[in-house]
Amino acid sequence: MSKSFKLVDLERPSSTPSPHPPQTNWKLCIICQEEKGEALTCPSQSKRQDVGSGYRSLAQNLMKFQELELLGTLKLERLDEGHGIEAAMVTNTAQYHQTCRLKYNNTKLQRAEKRTLQTEGDSQDIPAMSKRTRSHSRSSTTESKAQELCFFCGQPAGADGLHEATMLPLDRRVRTCATFLEDTELLAQLSVGDMVALEAKYHTKCLVGLYNRVRKAKSEGHEDTDHERRVSAIVFAELVLYIEETRCDEETAPVFKLADLAQLYQSRMEQLQVKVNTKVHSTRLKQRLLAQFPDMRTHNKGRDILMVFEEDVGAVLVKACELDSDNDAVYLARAAQIIHRRMFGEAKPFNGFPNRCQEESVPSHLLALVSMILEGPSIKDQMEDTSRSALGIAQMLKFNSIKHRRNRDNSSSLTVRHSAAQVTPVPTYIGLMLHAHTRKRDLVERLSHLGMSISYDRVLELSSQMGNSVCEQFYREQVVCPPTLRGKVFTTAAVDNIDHNPSATTAKESFHGTSISIFQHLSYTGEGVDRSVVINEGLVNASSKIIGHLPQYYTDVPPVTSNVKMSSVPAARLASLNRSDSSQLRKHTEDENVWLHNTKQVLEDENETHDNTSWAAFHASHQPPEARVVCHNALLPLFLDSAHTVAMIRHSMDVVTKAVQYLNPGQIPVVAFDQPLFALAKQIQWTWPEDYGEDKLVVMFGGLHIEMAALKTLGDWLQGSGWVNALVQAEITTPGTADSFVT
Template sequence: MNPIDFKKCFLCQSEDINDLRDPSKHCGKNNEHYKPYENLAANILELKQLKQLPFSIDTDILNSNYGSLEKAVCHKKCRNMIDNQKVTRARERQKEETIHSPVKTRRMSLPAGEISIKCSTSSGDVDPENKTEEGPKCFLCDQPRGQNCRSGFYKAATLSLDTNVRRAAKTICHKALLRKITNGDLIAQNAYYHLTCLTKLYRQEEKTKRQSDNCTGKVAVLQAQGLAELIDYVESYRNTNTVLHMSELCHLYSARLVSLGIDSYVHTSRLRASILSAVPDLKEIRNNSNNQIDLAFDCDLTRALSEISSHDCNSEVFLLPQAARILRRHTLEKKNNFNGTFPAECQEESVPPILTTFMTMLLDGPSIVKNQTTEEIPSMSPAVKSLSQLIAFNSVKRRTNTPASAPRHLRDRETPLAIYIAVKVYAVTRKECLINVLHEKGLCISYKRLRTLTTDLANSVVAHFESTGVVVPLQALKKIFTTFAYDNIDHNPRSTTCRSNFHGTCISILQFPDRPNQREQEPLSHNAAMNQEVMGKSNVAPLPACYTNLPPIALSKENVDVPRLPVDTPLRPETRPLTETLKDVHEWLTHAFGLLEDGVVDPGTTKWISWAAYYANKFGPPLSPVTPSMMLPLFTETAHSPMMVFHGMNIVAAVTKHLNTGQTPVMVADQPLFTLAKKIQWKVSDTLGEDKFVVMLGALHTEKMLYEVLGDWLEASGWTSLLSVSGVASSGVADSMIKVTHITRTRYMHQVTAIALYSLLRQAHRGYLATTIEDEPLELDAWTECQRDQEPHFLYWHQTLELQLTVLQFVKSIRTASFDLYLETLEHLMPWVFALDHIHYARNLPIHLRDMCALREMHPTVHNEFVKGKFVGQKTGRAFSGLALDQVHEQLIGSLKGDGGIIGLTEDPVALERFMITGPELARIIEEFEITPGNSDRRHHEQYPKYKKTFREDVNGLISAFSDVGNPFLENSGQLISLDTSRIMPNDVVSTVKNITKVGKDKYDEFFLKRVSSSTSPWTSVFHLSRLPLFSAKTQQRKDKSHLASMKEERTQVIKMMLCGHSGRDIDEEVFAHENALSPPSLSSHGQMHKGTKSDILKCLEGDVEDSTSPMPPSPDVVILDAAFIVQSLRPGTASTFQDYTDQVFLPYVMS
């Protein structure tokens, strides 16, 4: 072996003497110059022993004496090849080759002349297709080790390698490679590869991506946008004597590229050259101490350039035509084609990137700010998207010479915004003239074009229905758990010119994917809703006859018995004691009471006081994806007819079979439709029986009924008066809480009331602890039970608090999709429903609970899905925002009536038939456009400081109102008293308060036993009302008795007058002492009239008046004037207006 020439690199011994470095310079402050050579020698010896030394070097000189290396130099790249990291990796590879371990490593290099086959976790043999006499082959080039490749030969040992290879194969469309990797991951197939082959594959992928990006020019434009914004950022530091660090500029540029959605790799030298070429007065400053490059402005050069530009006043104007030509070229090259849908990125993709870049810089200025993270960089604003689309929509190659002609737009220039504006205006107003006016202003497409689009869309939908044989939307997903909602859609126009209403039927589909990207759609893709074969027609094709024709069915008017279910499961939900059920919500009350006691509004985002914000912070955003929802074509038939309900159930069964074969159909309906559906199930049990079809009662309508139960319980108790006095609600809004005209507002009032009552309860207990003389004072729960037994007023308001909390727990079960809590809270609330005579829900809710409890045995798949939370919908990704299925359906109907538009359609049969198909599609298009993509805010709408402040103020105001009339939990009179009127309730009302839950539970148990479980009595037989007296009970006499008493009195007076007239006697003054009315308002007391003259009331004042015979009249303190007499007596004179009469006549007389 040749001796080492220490003037050259002692490792590679090449003739290249550039970049030679002395390792002793890195010995540190200890001046131990031999340490680096010692480490290098140790690494060389170990790599030699492991047979992985990359250089041919005589190691005999590297014994214990390292003096021969003290003057050695080497290349940096050569030294890196034998550093500590390379030794560690070599040591690990040697260990794995020795024991043939299947441990996952980055790459395993095989020694020269030896092939070591590592066993996989699934099989100990190499794949026969990849094994030859020469050893395993590369799965990329099908060549063994060493053939046509001098690089390393490795075995697949990481899952990331399999992922990257699959991605690259799909990107470059390598069909042969895709066939190879379809049998499983590369580790399981014992795949080997050449490093050169894998590198070539990755480079082909990158090349394909670059070619794809360059075809659109998007990446280049976005890079130019980022560079332009960076240059604007640099220009902002002109004349500030600031030194710009190149590393910081690279970081800002990279962050901006990431925010624009492209690769963040930045070539520092090229970026520096681009900045220096764009800003000629920048100079480069090299800092040799830390190898950092800085940029600074040259003051002299900057001053010279500014003087030149100030004298060249036309230079900026000359740039405008150049910019316009560039923008026009890119804009006119961009083509659009509306296919019936608005994808998430449709607005950005409808215009060239260079146009949006220009509009962003024009409107928003530079987006790069110092010390700004990637997340803080704003995305493209809606104004930029809208203005860019309008520019592209109105751009033409050559403007017509006729200025008065109407604008014409090509179809390939129609942007999503132009179509959306026309659809939105048409859906809301249905005014052709308004759309055409906007079209003339260049804001939207024309009405004629809109008519063509809607016709093509409707015909495409009908063609899809006929091709599939089932009426199912194009956007429906297959092999996904699917539910349906069935309800009426009513429209009562307020216009005086409309003479007809609309009462139709709407069926909606709600699907529950397990993951966001779980999509297996119809043969027609979601991106191709338009069918080219049926486009261009002037009329809308009719819907299939199987969808519009209703099958006959008749329901008997006789009593119906509930059939028994073949299950062993209990038909009533298992419940815990009410205190255990409400334990969770009491934690919220304790938390809120503590925050109210602090009295300081926390500006943070953790200490939430409202009910929804507290649980949203506790549970966090939902794990389930958003629930897709869509509508089927509408029906003109009313939803409450047995034939329509029967037809709707058949449609639900057919669509369920088409979308998710094997699933039991599930349909949600409100209370009247639920009753009809159950009767149909029991009549047509062979096709739609309870073992083949699931009917659910809508949870939103159930929640509304529960608030009505609370309203019946609180009516006339003084609750609404306190809401009005506290300023929480106006008097009209407070009264509407009883009848529940607004569900969200009513829910809010009960949340405020619950916290107020709990705070008053805690305050009353504190007062008891402060005044009691007992040795062992009672805790809150024990004291509460004691007070409930003694004070009916305490019992009433504590029962109110319990009822409100139970209803809130029911709502919580929907928000959190807890099926068990849903059934448990309903079971606890059933006695209140029966006791307060809500007969329709008292008849149907036991059937609903029976069906839900029987799901475990009759429909286990549906039960498992419900337990997972798929009995409620998730319209957004916000926390604590689950919605009942019928509420999702109601929102779709609201968008249909508000966005789909029914104005002026009920009187035109042709337009109404057209709307049956186009209405749901128009509502879908509007919803797709208005959805904001990429919205990462997953907070609940109550998790904002302003809402927290308002909620706290309302709670404190209601607590103050309760305290003014007296804390209800401090009442010790033993009476039940109305808060606003202080009216003492009779004993029958007190008895109701004490026994209402027992009465309701007894009625519920009897109903369930006789009519549901054993069916000894018909389900539809007469329901006997409880008629329990409450605060709102009437105490007045019946009208017929009061009328009879009035007639008797009048008859007596007439007889007296007749007798006096015949006998010639004087008529008694008592007859004329008062009017012949039952109760004169000013002279009666509880119907007893005061008989006398009106002047009798002045007798009590005679003693306070001075003697009128005195010569001098007393000086008056107050002068009372009859304004009516004055106006009648004073002439207007020259006054021509009321103001003139007041100033010239009336006021002078009064002041005189």
């Protein structure tokens, strides 16, 4: 049975034309005949009194659109079963998508009729505008004949004749070409006006010659790089596989348009971030395809070039269509050899996870092969960006690849030793993440044996390298300040005791030390100076798992000989309140009155429920929405010394002061303590005012202790005021619970 030739549509899947008109599937949308995620609308199920009026209006609009020849691909013949379109819709309980119905609504119909009337009116006005007197026609004809010269070469019409410029896009393109070529003579002619207003005439070959000059100048100024040549080879291979897949159809013989293939080739190149300055050279692409397919022939049809396969070349067609397992095995071996050769390179030191580290860690050929395996080798399937799954699998393949197999007697105990050049970001990240979250060596080693993670020893090496790099930065900056903190940002600190397993003070697993936390309050995202550390893997002891020492000024806590308990409390320096400007106080008082008025309305209205009745909820609902910025925080290395000592509190104040002065020079340090440590800090300020005075260091309660102190003060005020009796008499709570509120 001979094949029927069919032109391949590269935009949508082609289908064999049916000799009979298509039948309507009344269970689908009657307009598009497709299944979408959108729900179907059936006018017969409407609750209106005039059921079925939706069918009537749709049928009328479709008939009017057909008269205007604006129906598009919709054929009204398949909706008419002999008694009219409306009757067929009612009989079959027709359904449609609302988006499809909107294409033929009354608004679209009125606009289409208006455009049609305007077009007809313009066509009727043309003859009236072109009427001239006999004498005027003669003079204009004589002048035009005398001036009929080519706009580009200045020569008369000749045998080829002249064409008149009638469209402004032609003028814009000619101006662009003249500007690109820096043709001063042509630019001088165009400076008088556009070609349409000048009634310019030209030879076709002169205009084509101008376009060819521009294309040649662009192609000469661009030289393909190695990356562009590699990407071009990959895209051409995908195009060849697409043609082969289309060719495997046994029922039809595909016919390709060279222009469509060139456009598909250019789109794929641009998607792979290869800038194509000029149009794809279709002739060169045709020659490459003919070299790839010896049985392909080209035929000219007007301006289009059609490419088909020659049926009678029996040997070539049989070899191309048969699925020969031997050839497939050879192709697989060659592909594996090509990819394996490109998977080995130079070792790169670990430097964290910068941007595009995953894409740069694997060769482009390996990534293209994995994408073809996952998504299909056709060029139509490769139009999307590289998926994260393909990128991860490619990294795992490179991580587990070896140059030569190691022969051993016991093959079951063979352990793959990964070269530093083959380590990719994904297995490194998996090993570091598991160790940071679980601290379990067995889990990391198990994934390492499966080829999914780096070894536990490598995790310890990288952890040591990161710690040593941070310690080097501490020594270089002469201050212990984590690299995650940013410079020139308002910074505060908090000091507290940290206890682990406090059941016994002498237990081996217990810990009673001091912690210092640094907080940075950013006004906007990205504020300040970045202080990210660069991991240094080129050290002499890079493979060591020992972390260096911290600076001595940080680890050594100097002793204190003075007795701070006997220090005298200095007189408080109070600043008088300025009551001249009472606008702010008046505003806050008015806000409180508004809340009281709202509370009164809530209490009087017993039927409706209100959300914002409390003081906090009411004021929170009236605050303007603000973009919250995440604050940076870091925990400094822990101290083994107990926090409840004057020496440790004084040393922590020194550490915070030095860190704040380094991060944000000129800022007064602000340190928060809990209540016992706050008392020690204030005594230190009173004992050494020249170093830790209140003008040099701000010492304050933490947020929790401020709230606890405020509530305790309110309880002292309410003690003995009759508050407990009022709550009990109002039957709100019991005496014991009411007394607990106060105390």
